[in-house]
Amino acid sequence: MTQASVCFIGAGNMSRSIISGMVNNGYDPKLIYASNPSQPKLDALQADFGINTSNDNLAVAKQCDVIVFSVKPQLMEQVCNHLAQLDLSNKLVVTIAAGIPAKRYQDYLKQPIKLIRTMPNTPTQIGYGMTGLHAQDNISDEHKQICELLMQSGGKVVWVEQEDELDQVIALAGSSPAYFFLFIESMIETGIKMGMSEQQARELAQQAALGAAKMVIQNPEQSLATLRNNVTSKGGTTAQAVNTFEQGDLRGLVDKAMHNCVARAKEMAQTF
Ligand SMILES: NC(=O)C1=CN([C@@H]2O[C@H](COP(=O)(O)OP(=O)(O)OC[C@H]3O[C@@H](n4cnc5c(N)ncnc54)[C@H](OP(=O)(O)O)[C@@H]3O)[C@@H](O)[C@H]2O)C=CC1
Numbered sequence: 001m002t003q004a005s006v007c008f009i010g011a012g013n014m015s016r017s018i019i020s021g022m023v024n025n026g027y028d029p030k031l032i033y034a035s036n037p038s039q040p041k042l043d044a045l046q047a048d049f050g051i052n053t054s055n056d057n058l059a060v061a062k063q064c065d066v067i068v069f070s071v072k073p074q075l076m077e078q079v080c081n082h083l084a085q086l087d088l089s090n091k092l093v094v095t096i097a098a099g100i101p102a103k104r105y106q107d108y109l110k111q112p113i114k115l116i117r118t119m120p121n122t123p124t125q126i127g128y129g130m131t132g133l134h135a136q137d138n139i140s141d142e143h144k145q146i147c148e149l150l151m152q153s154g155g156k157v158v159w160v161e162q163e164d165e166l167d168q169v170i171a172l173a174g175s176s177p178a179y180f181f182l183f184i185e186s187m188i189e190t191g192i193k194m195g196m197s198e199q200q201a202r203e204l205a206q207q208a209a210l211g212a213a214k215m216v217i218q219n220p221e222q223s224l225a226t227l228r229n230n231v232t233s234k235g236g237t238t239a240q241a242v243n244t245f246e247q248g249d250l251r252g253l254v255d256k257a258m259h260n261c262v263a264r265a266k267e268m269a270q271t272f
């Protein structure tokens, strides 16, 4: 499939993650543009990936087939309003912002648009991303394929039928790298308190996390409970640790955290 020209409006963490995935996967950097008000992130993107950069959202959006909105949700209205003067009828609009519903973009851009909402995550940067996608009814298969190509460069993609399922994607994949980072961070802190060097504690915890994630992926026929039980010798050390988590209601806490994550996405949908 021919590669489309793509501009990223906002050159922060997530744009960098997606651009990195695209370029590492063979996307022509000459077809990628990023626009940002401040210069350092643009310079780094240009140096690292050889893409085009600009401080002018309007100029890059005018030039490209695909516009990816990648600013914080609270800035979306202002950024879209500025681009409303462009004729977007032949362009695909993609957004990665949490919360903001598809219909709001049409209001902000003041014209009918072809929009795909996506919810990626930062591991996209290293090819292990997970992105949820939702297309409005007016999106062609070609546009779906174009968007899929962008997001697949950084990992896996899943299409959801209903737009509000993207909120669940946020709780399970968009935000969840932070949950795992917090867990590993806590383990490292305790490892240090127990007398390990930070480097040693990190190496032990990160390798255990990687091994555990790979075991989950490579054993789809085994339940998580089985994998857990295989580590947990009766009367042994793991049982003590796992019981501590269960008594502290880790599951309840995870449930509460994920529901709060979804609730915030819904609140953002009302706010921005
Ligand atoms: N981080 C994540 O894990 C994920 C984030 N998202 C979504 O991605 C979006 C971006 O998040 P993230 O990358 O983390 O945020 P960042 O703050 O890292 O990036 C946002 C970028 O937008 C730039 N910006 C500010 N004003 C403008 C403007 N007027 N025109 C163009 N660019 C502008 C900022 O520039 P400057 O710093 O110079 O002000 C910054 O570089 C959000 O909507 C978020 O919901 C989705 C999935 C995962």
Ligand SMILES: O=C(O)[C@@H]1CCC=N1
Pocket (backbone or CB within 6 Å): 098, 170, 174, 175
């Ligand atoms: O925290 C946020 O709002 C964004 C969306 C998912 C990950 N980061």
